[in-house]
Amino acid sequence: MPDSFQDIIHKLNDYWSSIGCVILQPYDLEVGAGTFHPATTLRALGKKHWQAAYVQPSRRPTDGRYGENPNRLQHFYQFQVILKPSPYEIQELYLDSLRTIGINFKNHDIRFVEDDWESPTLGAWGLGWEVWCDGMEVSQFTYFQQVGGIDCNPVAGELTYGLERIAMFVLGIDNVMDLPFNNPKSLYPKKYGDVFQKAEREYSRWNFDVANEELLLQHFNDYEEECNRILSQPEIDPQNGNIIIMVQPAYDYCIKASHVFNLLDSRGVISPTERQNFISRVRNLAKSCAKAYIKSEEG
Amino acid sequence: MSDLILEFYSEEIPSRMQKKASIDLKDIFKNGLDLAGLDYSKICTFVTPRRLTLIVKGLSNSSNSYYEEKRGPRVGSPEKAIEGFTRSLNIDKSSLFIKKEKKGEFYFYKFHQKGNSAKEIIAKISLDVITNFPWKKSMRWGEGNLRWVRPLKFIYCALFENNTSREIIDLKLKEISSVNFTLGHYMICSKKIFPKNVSDYLKKLNENKVILDRDERKKIIVNSYTALLKDGNSCVIDDEDLVEEIIGLVEWPVVFLGYIDEEFLSLPKEILQVTMKEHQKFLSVINKETEIIDKFIVVANMLAEDGGESIMNGNSRVLRSRLKDAKFFFENDIKVIEKKGLSSLTKNLNKVTFHNRIGSQLDRVNNIEKLSQNISKLMGVDNSKCKIAARLCKTDLVTHVVSEFPELQGVVGKIYADYEGIDQKISNSIAEHYLPIKLNDKVPTQEISIVIALSDKINSLISFWKIKEKPTGSKDPFALRRSAIGLIRVLLENKLDINIGELIFKALEISDANDLIKFLEERFRIYLLEKDFDHDLLESCLKFGNFNNPYLVYLKIESIKEFKKSNDFKKLMNSYKRPINILNSEEKKNDFVLSDEPSKELFDNKYEKVLFEKLIEVENEVSELIKKKNFTLALTYLSTFDDEIENFFENVVINVDKANMKINRLKLCNKIRKLMHSVAYFGQLNF
Numbered sequence: 014m015p016d017s018f019q020d021i022i023h024k025l026n027d028y029w030s031s032i033g034c035v036i037l038q039p040y041d042l043e044v045g046a047g048t049f050h051p052a053t054t055l056r057a058l059g060k061k062h063w064q065a066a067y068v069q070p071s072r073r074p075t076d077g078r079y080g081e082n083p084n085r086l087q088h089f090y091q092f093q094v095i096l097k098p099s100p101y102e103i104q105e106l107y108l109d110s111l112r113t114i115g116i117n118f119k120n121h122d123i124r125f126v127e128d129d130w131e132s133p134t135l136g137a138w139g140l141g142w143e144v145w146c147d148g149m150e151v152s153q154f155t156y157f158q159q160v161g162g163i164d165c166n167p168v169a170g171e172l173t174y175g176l177e178r179i180a181m182f183v184l185g186i187d188n189v190m191d192l193p194f195n196n197p198k199s200l201y202p203k204k205y206g207d208v209f210q211k212a213e214r215e216y217s218r219w220n221f222d223v224a225n226e227e228l229l230l231q232h233f234n235d236y237e238e239e240c241n242r243i244l245s246q247p248e249i250d251p252q253n254g255n256i257i258i259m260v261q262p263a264y265d266y267c268i269k270a271s272h273v274f275n276l277l278d279s280r281g282v283i284s285p286t287e288r289q290n291f292i293s294r295v296r297n298l299a300k301s302c303a304k305a306y307i308k309s310e311e312g
Numbered sequence: 313m314s315d316l317i318l319e320f321y322s323e324e325i326p327s328r329m330q331k332k333a334s335i336d337l338k339d340i341f342k343n344g345l346d347l348a349g350l351d352y353s354k355i356c357t358f359v360t361p362r363r364l365t366l367i368v369k370g371l372s373n374s375s376n377s378y379y380e381e382k383r384g385p386r387v388g389s390p391e392k393a394i395e396g397f398t399r400s401l402n403i404d405k406s407s408l409f410i411k412k413e414k415k416g417e418f419y420f421y422k423f424h425q426k427g428n429s430a431k432e433i434i435a436k437i438s439l440d441v442i443t444n445f446p447w448k449k450s451m452r453w454g455e456g457n458l459r460w461v462r463p464l465k466f467i468y469c470a471l472f473e474n475n476t477s478r479e480i481i482d483l484k485l486k487e488i489s490s491v492n493f494t495l496g497h498y499m500i501c502s503k504k505i506f507p508k509n510v511s512d513y514l515k516k517l518n519e520n521k522v523i524l525d526r527d528e529r530k531k532i533i534v535n536s537y538t539a540l541l542k543d544g545n546s547c548v549i550d551d552e553d554l555v556e557e558i559i560g561l562v563e564w565p566v567v568f569l570g571y572i573d574e575e576f577l578s579l580p581k582e583i584l585q586v587t588m589k590e591h592q593k594f595l596s597v598i599n600k601e602t603e604i605i606d607k608f609i610v611v612a613n614m615l616a617e618d619g620g621e622s623i624m625n626g627n628s629r630v631l632r633s634r635l636k637d638a639k640f641f642f643e644n645d646i647k648v649i650e651k652k653g654l655s656s657l658t659k660n661l662n663k664v665t666f667h668n669r670i671g672s673q674l675d676r677v678n679n680i681e682k683l684s685q686n687i688s689k690l691m692g693v694d695n696s697k698c699k700i701a702a703r704l705c706k707t708d709l710v711t712h713v714v715s716e717f718p719e720l721q722g723v724v725g726k727i728y729a730d731y732e733g734i735d736q737k738i739s740n741s742i743a744e745h746y747l748p749i750k751l752n753d754k755v756p757t758q759e760i761s762i763v764i765a766l767s768d769k770i771n772s773l774i775s776f777w778k779i780k781e782k783p784t785g786s787k788d789p790f791a792l793r794r795s796a797i798g799l800i801r802v803l804l805e806n807k808l809d810i811n812i813g814e815l816i817f818k819a820l821e822i823s824d825a826n827d828l829i830k831f832l833e834e835r836f837r838i839y840l841l842e843k844d845f846d847h848d849l850l851e852s853c854l855k856f857g858n859f860n861n862p863y864l865v866y867l868k869i870e871s872i873k874e875f876k877k878s879n880d881f882k883k884l885m886n887s888y889k890r891p892i893n894i895l896n897s898e899e900k901k902n903d904f905v906l907s908d909e910p911s912k913e914l915f916d917n918k919y920e921k922v923l924f925e926k927l928i929e930v931e932n933e934v935s936e937l938i939k940k941k942n943f944t945l946a947l948t949y950l951s952t953f954d955d956e957i958e959n960f961f962e963n964v965v966i967n968v969d970k971a972n973m974k975i976n977r978l979k980l981c982n983k984i985r986k987l988m989h990s991v992a993y994f995g996q997l998n999f
Contacts, residue, residue, distance in 0.1 A: 020361040029604050082640075099463070104323060120622040121613040122497055124561060125361075127326030129449070140451040140462065142324060147626025148592050148610065156453050156463070167455040186631065284663065 014115040016206060017193040018180045020288045021114050022068055025092050025174065028113045029066035032106060034094065037067035042265060043272040046071050046132075047173055051261055054135060054299075055306050057169040066097060068176070072272065074220035074279035080206070080213030082177075083188040087216050088209065092174040099156055099170030105242045107154065107172055111146070115183050120145050130155040134271050134295040136162040136303070139171070151179050161303020162296075177205070220246030220279045229280075233273045233291075240266035240298045246307055258309040260302055267298035313475040313563065314369040316434060319494050320441075323462040324361045327560025329448060331526070333461070334359040337366055350430055358524040360563045362498055366525060367510055371471075375427040384408060384419035394419060418718045432473060435481050438469060442485070456487035472509045495609065496520025497563050500614045517625060521564040521614070528641045529559045536567035537609045541597065548609060549596045554589055562613040568624050572607045576635040579642060581605045581721045587638045592631055598882065613732070623875045641712035644714055648711075649728050655700075658705040664709055667790070669779045673706050674712060682707065683767035683815065690810050692728035693759045699739045701760050702767060704729060708742070722746045737761075748798050755798075755805045762806055769799040770812060774819045775829045796835040807943065813860025833859040840869065849873055851996035871943035873991060875906040880951035887954045888994045890961055891981035900977055910979035919963045924954040924980060931987055936967065938990065946991055957984075 016023045030036050032084040040050040047069035053157060056063045069091050074078050077087030094110075096103060108123070125142035130153065132138070141155035157165045186192050190206030243263040250257045272290045277283050283291060318847050334357040345352060345368070353370030366720040384397040387410055400407050401421055408419045443456065458464065467490050469481040493504040494517075501520040503843065514524060526917065526996045537548055559565070575585065581598070584605045588594035597607035609712035610627050612620065623649035648656070649853045661673035670676070688695040708725030719726075722743040729739035744761035745768050746754050756765050771793045775786040776782065782794050803810060812832075817825045836859065837850055853869050875881050898904065915921045930949050937946040966977045988994055 083636065101454065101463075101465075118499055119617040121626065122614055122616070122623045124613060127324075127328070127562065140449065147623050147630070149626060156451055158451055166452070168451075168453050168456075170453075177727045181625065187633070270758035284665070289668070 015180075015183060016197060017184075017195050018176070019195055021180050021183065022090075022092065024114050025110060026066065026068075028110050029094055032064070034064045034066040034096075037065055039067060040068050040268075042268050043072050044069065044268055045073055045271065045275055047091040048132065048135070048137070048171065049268055049271070050093065051092060051264055052173060053095045053169075054137070054160060055260065055264060055302070055311075057157045057165055057171075058163055058303055058306050059311060060167070061097075061311065062167075063095065063169070066092070069093055072182045072275070074216070075275050076215065077220050077279070079217040081209040083190070086189065086209070086213060087220060090176040092176050094172040096167055096172075097169035100217035103170045104154075106145075108154070109153075113178065116146060125154065128153065133292050134274070135160065135299045136296045137299075141171075144181060149178065149182055149184060151175065157172075160251040160299075161306075162300045162305060163220035163303050190224065207251065212225065216291065220276065221281075224276050225281055226277065226280055226282050229273050229277050233270055233277070235250065236266045236273065237294060237298060239262075240270065241301065244301050248308075258305050260305045260309050260311075263298075263305065264302040266304055267295065269293045269297060313429065314371050314373065314471050316366070316371055316430075316511060317468065317470050317472070317507065317513050318366040318434070319468040320364040320460075320464060321362060321468065321494060322364070322460060322467050324466045325359070325364070325461050325560075327361070327557045329363075329461060330359040330364075331556070333364055333445075333447070334526075337364055337441065340445075341366055341368070344440065345433070348428065348433040349378070350428075350433050351375075356630065359526065359560075360479075360522060360524060361561060362522075362563065363522075364496070367513075369510065371398050371430050371862060373473075374429045375433060377427040378425050379422055380425045382421045382423070383413075384421060384687060387417040387419060393463050397421075402429045414712040431481055433546075434469065434471070435483055437483075438467070438483055439485075439516045442467075442483070442488075444618060451639045453488075454749055458485075464488050466491045468492075470507070478508070481989075497522050497614070497826055500564070523564060526559050529562065530555060531548065533558065533565050533567055533611055536565075537569070537595070539607075540567065540569045545600050546607060547595050547600060549585065549598050549605070551589065551595060554595060558593055558595075558611045562611060564614055564925075566612045566620065568610045568620050568627075570594070570610055570624055570628050570631070572608060572635070573632060576603055577606055577637060579635070580724075581641060582720060582727070583638055583642060583717070584635070586720055587634050588631065590719070591634050592627065594627075594631070637722050638713070638716070641716055644712045645713055645724075645728065646731065649732055652807060654704055654707050654725070654728050654732055658703050659708050660710040661706055667775070667779075667781075670775045673709055676775070677703060677706050678765065679775070680767045680769045683771055684763050684816060687766050687810065688763045691759065691763060691808065693763055696759055697735065697738055700735075701738045701745075704734070704738065705742050705745050705764050705768065746848050748801055749794070755802045756780045762802060762808070765800060765802050766810075766812075770815060771803070773799070773828055773832075774816060777820055777903050780824075782827075782831070793835065796832050797839060800832065800836050800839060800862050804866050807867075808863050809861065810863070816838065828855075829859055832862070836862055836865070836876075840866070840946075845869060845873060846998070848996055848998045851875075852994060854990045855993050855996050867941060868943045869993060871947060872997075873973075875944060875947045876997070880948055882930045883954040884947065885950035885994060885997070885999050886985070887957045888988050889953065890957065891984045892988075892995060894966060895978065895981050895985060902966045904975060904978060906975070906979050906982040909977065910976045910983060914976040916973070917964050918975065919956070919959045920980060923953065923960045926953045926956045927980075927987060929984055934987065934990065936979075943991065950991060 015024055026036055037052050044050065048270040050069055052065045070088060071091050072088050074087050076085050078085045096190065100106065115231065124145040126145055128141065130139050130141060137160040139155040139157040141153070142148045144152040144154055155171045156169060157169045158265065159165060180192050181189060181244065184192060190204065190210055192205035192278070194203045194205050194208050196202065220288065240263050243259050243266065246259065248256050248258055274295060278288070328943045338355060340358040342355060351372040355368045358365040373985050382401070385393040386809060394405065397419065398408070400561065403421060406419055410417055411420045411630060446735055450461055452459055453463040466486055467483055469483065469490055471479045473479070477914070480492045493506050495502050496517065497520055503520065505520060509514055514947050523532065524782040541547060549974060566896055570583070581604065585596045587597055588608050593654060596605045596725065597609060597611040608631070611622065612623050612970045616623055638664060661677055664673040666673050669823070681699055684693050684698040684702040688698040704725065708721055708728065711724055713724045714721050722745070725742035726739050727737045729742055736757055740758055741764045744756040744758065745764035747765065748755050756762050772790070773792060776790055776792055779791065813829055816828055820828065833854060837854070840850060841847065847871055852872060853865050859865060910924065930953060933949050934946045937949065964977065968974050
């Protein structure tokens with residue numbers, strides 16, 4: 014049995030590593046979900062086979078509750094697995110991963126409940142389920158059908174574990190802030206709240222009331238422009254005459270624009286009509302990046 | 313004779329698609345077998361989260377052989393054409409024969425078509441199922457290009473002959489293997505099963521924790537919770553949709569009873585019920601005496617080794633955190649209500665879009681308010697109360713609870729209005745103005761609720777017609793058909809004599825207004841046809857438009873329906889037919905202007921004078937009765953001059969030489985027609 018939040022992460026890393034996944038580190042930009050990591054969004058496109066797993070800190074500014082809600086956080090961790098093509102026994106692989114973190118199927122009721130996934134900002138969608146363990150949603154399970162408006166072929170299977178939620182379930186904790194972060198028998202045992210409560214309070218205030226709207230709006234426009242500018246460069250690098258399509262740098266700016274949009278949304282300054290407009294602007298960036306990726310050697 | 317088991321074993325099929333899938337599978341196979349001419353005695357289908365199964369009993373071993381005739385060129389065609397025909401079939405001209413058809417004589421070739429084996433036919437239909445199954449949403453997986461609702465794992469297709477031998481039919485698909493076994497319950501008994509025959513298949517599935525039949529799973533669930541509750545004062549709140557959904561989530565239903573923590577019992581029961589249903593798929597249990605929801609039913613997909621303790625702990629914990637959220641939202645809303653009142657939320661509606669080309673919810677409320685003032689005047693209802701109700705009716709859209717549970721719109725507004733102590737009738741209207749939503753919903757009957765319901769529905773229709781967003785085919789994203797039928801039902805069932813045409817014409821350009829009224833009329837027709845009103849009846853009152861006042865039209869239709877059963881109806885129709893027939897034939901020949909009154913001076917026969925005077929008398933009565941909406945009596949009056957008509961046609965010649973006299977008599981006939989048509993177009997009725 015795992016004894017702490019970090020132990021669960023280790024066990025998942027070990028398990029998926031033993032399956033043969035590339036174990037990556039979190040992407041170094043602010044994202045709303047593990048899906049945004051280029052290891053998923055971009056690698057889901059094209060023909061090449063790919064298996065990877067990684068932890069991704071995810072930010073959802075509107076979900077901030079000043080660290081006072083037992084379940085909601087504006088910054089949390091997802092564990093993300095991407096398997097392309099989706100293997101025949103993907104469900105069994107997933108269930109085995111739950112076993113390794115201590116979920117015993119003799120006493121727990123696992124259910125795959127329809128939940129189709131769609132990311133309007135990424136122009137992506139897939140079919141799948143949310144996975145329930147005794148009525149608690151512990152993962153999201155998706156077969157990618159399209160990313161950036163482009164059909165996925167082969168199809169990638171994506172598994173997303175809500176790490177805090179799973180840890181609370183496995184360790185029997187009701188409030189996320191009470192989760193043991195490291196081994197409770199350590200010299201200095203720390204709880205999740207010891208690590209993150211302060212930051213939750215600070216970000217909640219900033220997200221909701223203080224973030225500079227004008228600055229963010231300016232950033233959004235700049236990021237959009239930069240993404241397009243990168244993609245409009247000639248494919249041949251004049252320095253060395255090689256073809257270098259700068260997909261990932263461009264995609265970075267798409268991610269940045271998406272995050273700034275989320276911040277603006279949590280400031281409550283985006284009207285519903287404008288919302289649609291912002292979403293479609295980010296989607297256009299994602300689509301351009303997807304198209305560029307397909308043209309590049311990896312695609 | 314043989315029996316077939318065909319199982320499509322897949323990853324979890326979405327619950328809402330299962331029932332339709334089992335019906336579709338049955339239909340496809342039935343058609344396929346019929347088309348192939350393969351006899352069978354019984355066909356049925358089953359569905360669980362992981363399998364879609366077809367069982368056919370008493371299958372013939374092959375389809376009957378039959379003769380087929382192939383038509384060639386026409387007799388007398390150039391020799392080349394005939395040669396081409398025989399060459400294509402690789403036969404000699406001597407084997408052709410000549411047959412006469414409607415279009416002439418043709419050469420024919422008759423040949424014997426052998427029957428196909430059951431195995432071939434089944435494989436062919438199965439392949440058709442896999443490639444063309446009408447899933448509402450389907451997907452690809454892995455590296456294949458097949459589509460199914462979720463990845464298809466394998467196909468078990470077995471033909472059992474006389475209960476003695478078994479043959480596995482290999483569908484020879486690249487992506488999916490045809491296997492000689494199936495599996496038990498995915499999580500708890502996932503071992504291979506090798507059925508010996510159909511009943512052994514069902515038995516072995518059952519032993520391995522799979523109940524194949526939806527109805528049986530349902531029965532187990534209902535019986536189990538009834539047993540769990542038999543000693544108490546509680547019962548499960550009926551929720552057919554939820555039960556249907558649950559049986560699509562389990563292969564082996566095990567029912568548990570849970571208790572809601574004390575601290576949440578004070579939450580309004582609608583909020584409790586929706587929280588449990590939407591997020592957890594729990595059934596709500598209500599105490600019959602206190603009317604409090606204090607327990608819940610969980611249906612698990614397995615019997616656990618610890619007897620379900622962990623399962624219930626987990627489920628209760630999730631529910632607790634959900635309810636904590638709900639309580640947090642509820643209490644936050646209540647704080648606002650206590651401090652500033654529900655009405656303080658109206659202005660926040662400008663932040664919520666109704667439709668981006670129509671405006672915000674605040675714009676919507678302003679329109680509803682205006683309409684409510686008109687309608688309350690027409691109905692004689694207190695318009696200041698309607699004004700308050702209109703301004704409150706959408707406020708709950710900006711509450712926390714409705715943001716979390718949109719399906720509680722209206723209900724939550726009412727709860728908050730009651731909390732604030734707002735006039736009961738106004739508060740009821742917040743919930744009731746959405747009604748009727750489903751087919752069997754009651755319509756609002758309190759005056760203020762009616763005014764707001766009508767205003768909201770008319771406003772939605774007008775707003776979307778203005779931007780030309782009308783329902784087309786199966787697409788009706790703004791549920792405008794529901795608004796229309798709701799509007800009609802509220803008017804009819806409350807017997808409301810309101811000219812909605814006037815309101816619509818005031819708000820829209822003529823062509824849009826006409827189009828909307830036509831749309832309403834179409835809904836009205838469908839509604840009445842379902843209620844067993846005949847088509848001819850509807851035509852008699854709707855043939856020439858005039859659908860401004862639905863209730864009056866309905867009243868008329870209903871009166872005629874009753875009146876048709878009486879003797880007076882025959883008299884009426886006799887009085888109607890003769891003058892109309894004459895007018896029809898004369899008007900075809902000549903271009904008369906008959907609209908003005910006949911002149912008395914031109915009458916030279918007492919029977920036409922008598923008829924004329926009778927008509928004036930009836931006319932006065934009928935127009936009074938129409939004003940009083942007493943169509944039954946008006947109809948009776950229309951049947952009181954059949955003698956006068958009879959005498960008129962017996963004794964008066966219409967086609968006289970003097971043109972002015974003839975026209976005068978036709979004008980008299982026209983007077984009858986006008987009188988009759990002032991009530992209905994009786995010519996449309998079957999008689």
